[in-house]
Amino acid sequence: MIDRAVVVGAGLIGTSIALALREHGVRVGLYDPDPRNLRLACDIGAGEAVDPADAGPPADVAVVAAPPAVVPRALLAAQRAGLAHVYTDAASVKAGVVAEAARIGCDMASYVPGHPMGGREKSGPAAARSDLFLGRSWVLCPTAEAGAKAVAAVTELARMCGGEPVTMAPGAHDRAVALVSHAPHVASSAVAARLAEGEPAALRLSGQGVRDVTRIAGGDPELWTEILKHNPGPVADVLEAMAADLAGAAERLRAEQRGAGDGGIRDILERGRAGRDRIPGKHGEPDRAAARYTELAVVLPDEPGALGRLFAAVGAAGVNIEDVRMDHSPGQPLGLAQLSVLPEAAGPLAASLKEQGWSVHG
Ligand SMILES: NC(=O)C1=CN([C@@H]2O[C@H](COP(=O)(O)OP(=O)(O)OC[C@H]3O[C@@H](n4cnc5c(N)ncnc54)[C@H](O)[C@@H]3O)[C@@H](O)[C@H]2O)C=CC1
Numbered sequence: 579m580i581d582r583a584v585v586v587g588a589g590l591i592g593t594s595i596a597l598a599l600r601e602h603g604v605r606v607g608l609y610d611p612d613p614r615n616l617r618l619a620c621d622i623g624a625g626e627a628v629d630p631a632d633a634g635p636p637a638d639v640a641v642v643a644a645p646p647a648v649v650p651r652a653l654l655a656a657q658r659a660g661l662a663h664v665y666t667d668a669a670s671v672k673a674g675v676v677a678e679a680a681r682i683g684c685d686m687a688s689y690v691p692g693h694p695m696g697g698r699e700k701s702g703p704a705a706a707r708s709d710l711f712l713g714r715s716w717v718l719c720p721t722a723e724a725g726a727k728a729v730a731a732v733t734e735l736a737r738m739c740g741g742e743p744v745t746m747a748p749g750a751h752d753r754a755v756a757l758v759s760h761a762p763h764v765a766s767s768a769v770a771a772r773l774a775e776g777e778p779a780a781l782r783l784s785g786q787g788v789r790d791v792t793r794i795a796g797g798d799p800e801l802w803t804e805i806l807k808h809n810p811g812p813v814a815d816v817l818e819a820m821a822a823d824l825a826g827a828a829e830r831l832r833a834e835q836r837g838a839g840d841g842g843i844r845d846i847l848e849r850g851r852a853g854r855d856r857i858p859g860k861h862g863e864p865d866r867a868a869a870r871y872t873e874l875a876v877v878l879p880d881e882p883g884a885l886g887r888l889f890a891a892v893g894a895a896g897v898n899i900e901d902v903r904m905d906h907s908p909g910q911p912l913g914l915a916q917l918s919v920l921p922e923a924a925g926p927l928a929a930s931l932k933e934q935g936w937s938v939h940g
Pocket residue numbers: 586587588589590591592609610611612615643644645646648652668669670671693694695696697698699700701702703801805
């Protein structure tokens with residue numbers, strides 16, 4: 579049973595873990611060397627600030643949710659301060675972090691390396707959410723020295739956050755995330771980097787497709803430089819294969835341009851669709867985080883105060899907005915506000931908004 583936890587690093591991931599644990603009544607202590615992040619995380623209810631030098635009796639588990647390069651030292655400091663009986667981390671790369679932790683003398687019996695596969699392109703506690711890990715894999719990479727009780731506690735922590743624990747060796751983890759996370763991040767950046775040179779007239783045509791493909795390129799370049807530096811070989815392997823596909827596609831299009839094409843460009847499109855179909859969850863299983871709520875799409879005129887009027891109309895209907903997302907093309911006269919509400923509130927809210935003159939869908 580986890581009653582008390584300490585989170586070291588109150589950024590996006592640490593604060594999200596803390597918020598998820600708080601929902602289970604866990605008492606959470608927070609530490610971050612950045613006082614603004616620490617204060618914000620405390621203010622949004624993620625836990626109470628602790629001083630590692632004077633933290634009292636050990637908590638059940640401590641999570642080091644700091645950037646990969648500082649994880650081994652932060653872990654060692656946390657262990658020396660006796661913050662907890664069991665330790666884990668959240669770094670996106672595992673082999674180098676685990677090797678460095680062992681090299682500098684961390685206690686590997688109480689440390690179970692971890693990586694929650696939920697995240698977003700924003701940093702810091704302001705972007706944290708308690709449902710960030712709901713339905714996501716949560717990789718555990720216990721070393722041979724890890725104690726059974728430590729593995730059980732970290733497994734429980736992952737489950738309490740809504741994650742699905744998966745055990746892997748560090749090297750296998752790093753190769754897997756190169757394919758599904760790290761190389762896709764670089765590819766997204768490469769697409770987005772083209773946009774940096776695009777004409778404003780072209781960028782105005784941006785729709786949801788280019789937003790989907792470039793969303794993760796919005797991630798923090800400092801954090802991602804560290805992640806990629808810790809996983810260079812496996813990421814380069816995937817990028818080289820991607821580069822070969824892109825070069826092949828460009829060659830085929832040049833042939834079309836010369837009038838000598840054979841429609842071979844279809845090959846990458848077919849293989850791309852087949853690859854995408856292999857992503858679990860693309861066959862109709864609902865996204866568990868999204869499935870908590872029902873979404874209503876409301877047409878919104880692109881004019882000052884429109885969103886404020888919509889929120890006031892939802893307030894007048896007595897409904898709480900759980901989440902909101904804007905689907906909108908710049909320069910277009912209308913956008914769509916996607917309101918997430920509790921399923922039982924969706925019907926009455928749709929009726930009330932329609933009565934108040936809003937165009938509601940879904
Ligand atoms: N961003 C994402 O979507 C995901 C990130 N991760 C991993 O989680 C970890 C944290 O990433 P984010 O929360 O996104 O970054 P973030 O930038 O939002 O938060 C990192 C926090 O660590 C703090 N920090 C820096 N040095 C520290 C130290 N020596 N001791 C304690 N805290 C320190 C920073 O002040 C900051 O508050 C990273 O290792 C990252 O690889 C894992 C899954 C998803």
